[in-house]
Amino acid sequence: GENVEQHPSTLSVQEGDSAVIKCTYSDSASNYFPWYKQELGKGPQLIIDIRSNVGEKKDQRIAVTLNKTAKHFSLHITETQPEDSAVYFCAANLNSGYSTLTFGKGTMLLVSP
Amino acid sequence: GAGVSQSPSNKVTEKGKDVELRCDPISGHTALYWYRQSLGQGLEFLIYFQGNSAPDKSGLPSDRFSAERTGGSVSTLTIQRTQQEDSAVYLCASSALPSTGGYTFGSGTRLTVV
Secondary structure: OOOEEEEOOEEEEEOOOOEEEEEEEOOOOOOEEEEEEEOOOOOOEEEEEEEOOOOEEEEOOEEEEEEOOOOEEEEEEOOOOHHHOEEEEEEEEEEOOEEEEEEOOOEEEEEEO | OOOOEEEOOEEEEOOOOOEEEEEEOOOOOOEEEEEEEOOOOOEEEEEEEEOOEEEEOOOOOOOOEEEEEOOOOOEEEEEOOOOHHHOEEEEEEEEOOOOOOOOEEOOOEEEEEO
């Protein structure tokens, strides 16, 4: 089955800095890679996703890049704000055409004012 | 409804008791998923429903765990003879169609077995 590795497990940055979280996946047939943000006491919320037919996607301060050859993808947050503090999860679908997602173990991002 | 609703939000039960966790997905979402999140851990897949059938239940940890979905809507996850290692947050998610993209998660049920 799919295996998703996520690094780092914790990340501390100063407000205004950039943050980068990286994930690798094992199943070359995977074609959908979402990122979720989980705040304390809440369920994960989809913040951005990318499909295997594109290499990069941006949405305001967040962007995701995908390298299919190396089987890794990354989340980039620019101009971080304290409200960006949360746990971030990457995920990959099990295989092409099947919707079950395998998640990384999460990155706790702390943005200090 | 507007989102995925889970109940109860918190459940404390004694070891050996049975518990039922409920998930009410977004109206019209045909796919429904249960995940488990242990303290400080990632999301562990349990079971996937497409309509009322479960094409993938490979993540259920033991035969004490079962789930059903009726009317293509509400789902119930049942844990029999609960053990302390069952303590976790149980998350439900739904999506409009398989393979179309991201899940919408509920807020979860925090289960504590004492």
